[in-house]
Amino acid sequence: MKKLSEKEIEQQLAGLDGWEFNDDGIETSFEFEHFKDAFSVMTRIAFEAELQQHHPDWTNVYNKLFIRLSTHDAGGVTQNDFDLAKIIEGIVESE
Amino acid sequence: MKKLSEKEIEQQLAGLDGWEFNDDGIETSFEFEHFKDAFSVMTRIAFEAELQQHHPDWTNVYNKLFIRLSTHDAGGVTQNDFDLAKIIEGIVESE
Numbered sequence: 001m002k003k004l005s006e007k008e009i010e011q012q013l014a015g016l017d018g019w020e021f022n023d024d025g026i027e028t029s030f031e032f033e034h035f036k037d038a039f040s041v042m043t044r045i046a047f048e049a050e051l052q053q054h055h056p057d058w059t060n061v062y063n064k065l066f067i068r069l070s071t072h073d074a075g076g077v078t079q080n081d082f083d084l085a086k087i088i089e090g091i092v093e094s095e
Numbered sequence: 096m097k098k099l100s101e102k103e104i105e106q107q108l109a110g111l112d113g114w115e116f117n118d119d120g121i122e123t124s125f126e127f128e129h130f131k132d133a134f135s136v137m138t139r140i141a142f143e144a145e146l147q148q149h150h151p152d153w154t155n156v157y158n159k160l161f162i163r164l165s166t167h168d169a170g171g172v173t174q175n176d177f178d179l180a181k182i183i184e185g186i187v188e189s190e
Binding site for chain 1: 130138145152
């Protein structure tokens with residue numbers, strides 16, 4: 001999987017809502033009502049991540065979820081990260 | 096819930112395996128075989144945390160899980176944190 005250029009990353013970021021390119025990864029955060037809501041979304045994302053064999057780096061603090069996607073093997077952002085980002089957006093929007 | 100003194104914290108840490116007191120919280124990390132194993136443990140912890148109404152601050156990166164417990168309302172470590180730490184140890188040991 002090829003590491004994307006900054007220009008390619010910026011183009012794809014334009015198609016997402018609230019993600020930022022930072023330190024060779026793309027990042028976002030969400031705030032839910034309660035812990036249960038955050039963890040339910042995490043569980044749905046976990047199944048999809050496992051299916052993609054591409055996993056988020058993520059931090060949960062009660063109702064908050066911070067997500068960072070990067071492709072460690074490629075040393076940057078690849079299409080896999082954007083594919084997973086779109087899946088995550090779809091899950092969060094469907095809540 | 097009363098904030099514990101450093102002495103009380105040190106005493107209780109002695110009864111746990113691999114936890115450290117840091118920046119007004121107690122912290123540990125675990126490494127599992129795969130993402131699925133880490134997330135399975137997180138799910139079991141999530142149910143118990145919800146039952147206790149006391150939740151971890153935690154970060155997952157593939158097979159690694161970093162956990163920090165502190166009682167935000169008390170501005171430090173309380174008995175609730177040690178109760179949850181013991182529950183987490185029990186879950187991880189049973190894997």
